[in-house]
Amino acid sequence: MSNQVNIQALQNTASQVRRDIVRMVHAVQSGHPGGSLGCTEYFVSLYFHVMNHNNKFNPNGEGEDLFFVSNGHISPVWYSTLARSGYFPVKELDTFRKMGTRLQGHPATEEGLPGIRIASGSLGQGLSACVGAAQTKKLNGDDSFVYVIMGDGELQEGQVWEAAMYAAHHKVDNVIASVDYNGRQIDGDVQDVMGIESLKAKWEAFGWIVLESEGNDFENLINTFEKAKSLAKQGRPVLNLMKTEMGQGVDFMVGSHKWHGVAPNDAQLEDALSQLEETLGDY
Amino acid sequence: MTKLKYTEKKDTRSGFGAGLLEAGKKNKDVVALCADLTGSLKMNAFENEFPERFFQVGIAEANMMGLAAGMTIGGKIPFTGTFANFSTGRVYDQIRQSIAYSDKNVKICASHAGLTLGEDGATHQILEDVGMMKMLPNMTVICPADYNQTKAATMAIADYDGPVYLRFGRPKWPVFIPENEKFEIGKAQKLIEGSDATIFATGHMVWQAVEAEAILESKGISVEVINIHTIKPLDTEAILASVAKTGCCVAAEEHQIAGGLGESIAQTLIQNNPVPMEFVGVNDSFGESGKPVELLAKYGLGVEHIVQAVESAIKRK
Numbered sequence: 001m002s003n004q005v006n007i008q009a010l011q012n013t014a015s016q017v018r019r020d021i022v023r024m025v026h027a028v029q030s031g032h033p034g035g036s037l038g039c040t041e042y043f044v045s046l047y048f049h050v051m052n053h054n055n056k057f058n059p060n061g062e063g064e065d066l067f068f069v070s071n072g073h074i075s076p077v078w079y080s081t082l083a084r085s086g087y088f089p090v091k092e093l094d095t096f097r098k099m100g101t102r103l104q105g106h107p108a109t110e111e112g113l114p115g116i117r118i119a120s121g122s123l124g125q126g127l128s129a130c131v132g133a134a135q136t137k138k139l140n141g142d143d144s145f146v147y148v149i150m151g152d153g154e155l156q157e158g159q160v161w162e163a164a165m166y167a168a169h170h171k172v173d174n175v176i177a178s179v180d181y182n183g184r185q186i187d188g189d190v191q192d193v194m195g196i197e198s199l200k201a202k203w204e205a206f207g208w209i210v211l212e213s214e215g216n217d218f219e220n221l222i223n224t225f226e227k228a229k230s231l232a233k234q235g236r237p238v239l240n241l242m243k244t245e246m247g248q249g250v251d252f253m254v255g256s257h258k259w260h261g262v263a264p265n266d267a268q269l270e271d272a273l274s275q276l277e278e279t280l281g282d283y
Numbered sequence: 284m285t286k287l288k289y290t291e292k293k294d295t296r297s298g299f300g301a302g303l304l305e306a307g308k309k310n311k312d313v314v315a316l317c318a319d320l321t322g323s324l325k326m327n328a329f330e331n332e333f334p335e336r337f338f339q340v341g342i343a344e345a346n347m348m349g350l351a352a353g354m355t356i357g358g359k360i361p362f363t364g365t366f367a368n369f370s371t372g373r374v375y376d377q378i379r380q381s382i383a384y385s386d387k388n389v390k391i392c393a394s395h396a397g398l399t400l401g402e403d404g405a406t407h408q409i410l411e412d413v414g415m416m417k418m419l420p421n422m423t424v425i426c427p428a429d430y431n432q433t434k435a436a437t438m439a440i441a442d443y444d445g446p447v448y449l450r451f452g453r454p455k456w457p458v459f460i461p462e463n464e465k466f467e468i469g470k471a472q473k474l475i476e477g478s479d480a481t482i483f484a485t486g487h488m489v490w491q492a493v494e495a496e497a498i499l500e501s502k503g504i505s506v507e508v509i510n511i512h513t514i515k516p517l518d519t520e521a522i523l524a525s526v527a528k529t530g531c532c533v534a535a536e537e538h539q540i541a542g543g544l545g546e547s548i549a550q551t552l553i554q555n556n557p558v559p560m561e562f563v564g565v566n567d568s569f570g571e572s573g574k575p576v577e578l579l580a581k582y583g584l585g586v587e588h589i590v591q592a593v594e595s596a597i598k599r600k
Contacts, residue, residue, distance in 0.1 A: 132353020
């Protein structure tokens with residue numbers, strides 16, 4: 001892996017992002033902490049190391065990598081990462097889910113929040129948008145990558161597989177998609193609610209290059225993205241099957257679907273914050 | 284004798300195909316996506332001329348809408364092509380979130396709308412699409428009257444920035460709008476002047492209204508015929524100006540009465556100038572297999588039905 005990566009700096013950022021997540025969700029007693037905490041290393045890796053992007057936001061994103069979130073309910077981790085990357089003032093995190101905010105419950109373009117290029121929340125739609133944007137990059141001769149994250153439960157939506165089929169058929173090979181493979185969804189474990197295995201075999205059968213990664217391990221993730229970039233643009237899209245723990249970083253939330261969409265109370269917030277170092281200053 | 288003459292009969296979907304080709308020639312950012320209905324949508328000419336800008340998506344309409352939304356990021360102007368049923372009801376949530384709410388510059392081009400699809404029957408004869416699409420914020424809804432107007436509308440929406448639903452049909456239908464007449468989005472088109480009643484018609488029903496006017500004239504009734512090719516945004520100024528003169532009106536459309544053009548007009552009238560109004564449209568039923576003109580007659584959308592509706596409206600003045 002690249003020698004320039006400062007893993008400690010990424011971990012510090014992740015700790016602050018996790019504090020932001022639990023504080024944002026606690027403040028309005030709504031939102032989705034579980035998936036957000038589980039994907040923190042992923043978001044921090046992309047925005048602070050992997051992607052070529054510009055925080056002076058250009059909706060069309062010519063000449064830079066694009067990023068889409070399909071499972072829009074993990075908006076807290078995205079908003080925090082965007083703010084900590086300089087897309088908008090960190091203080092604005094305080095408006096999350098409140099009337100008049102640009103930080104809608106699920107990501108939206110209508111209020112003009114920098115960093116968001118399409119609305120998401122109704123599941124299964126993000127891969128199509130990502131592949132469409134990647135198709136446009138190819139038409140425009142733009143050499144950048146297009147990234148997207150999807151939930152694993154979300155793969156129960158049929159549209160995901162329509163998009164997967166299309167990307168392979170049309171050789172949209174500038175796509176690096178990731179699945180947040182935490183094995184949880186609202187009603188319980190994915191394997192109990194509606195089994196989706198074998199994911200690796202399914203994506204390979206759909207014509208994708210599949211990489212497996214540890215989504216809560218910076219070094220492993222960054223290595224995986226380096227590999228993904230080296231394998232992309234050779235005729236096939238790339239999927240990163242990324243094992244994560246829902247609720248990672250907060251001991252009483254980790255590994256359970258129960259914190260998918262539940263906010264911590266005052267005592268739980270205090271407990272959570274005691275486990276997460278304030279590294280960059282709270283908003 | 285109708286006041287307007289038609290030169291020939293051509294299908295509006297062919298107008299779309301011709302317009303798409305022209306739009307593609309004019310603007311290199313125009314791209315087209317089709318869900319396995321290239322021939323039915325008459326998109327072959329575009330595909331042949333611009334193969335690198337044509338995207339076959341297979342029988343996967345939900346993905347087509349999402350792809351189109353994504354393709355706008357970076358400046359493309361995607362035109363999606365499939366039947367009206369699969370352009371709306373099948374993919375409503377994709378349109379709602381990825382296109383309308385996200386305000387993406389996608390042109391949803393929908394053929395085989397309404398009863399005049401004919402023999403394929405009710406599974407494909409969508410009569411609710413205008414209602415679904417006009418309810419979406421940011422969405423413009425257009426339903427041109429003939430081949431020439433569909434061609435012009437297709438070219439016009441390529442120059443307009445924002446999501447558009449363009450509705451057209453399958454059968455060969457009279458061509459009476461002048462070739463190369465400029466299409467103005469949102470501008471009602473007065474086709475015939477009159478003083479006793481106004482017929483507001485859209486799509487295939489515009490020619491039916493022209494024929495109805497001739498019958499009514501022979502009975503000594505002076506009717507104004509206005510083509511509402513843009514259902515949203517509605518040209519309320521033109522509607523109110525006409526009824527201020529005629530004092531009553533009829534809405535005629537190949538759609539459910541609920542949710543259609545007539546409903547939008549009624550809303551305008553009730554708030555501003557509640558005059559007697561009648562509705563010519565499908566009344567809360569599905570269609571069935573049959574020939575287009577026979578189906579229009581059976582479901583209350585024949586020329587005679589417009590004549591009767593005008594007479595009823597005038598009686599209520």
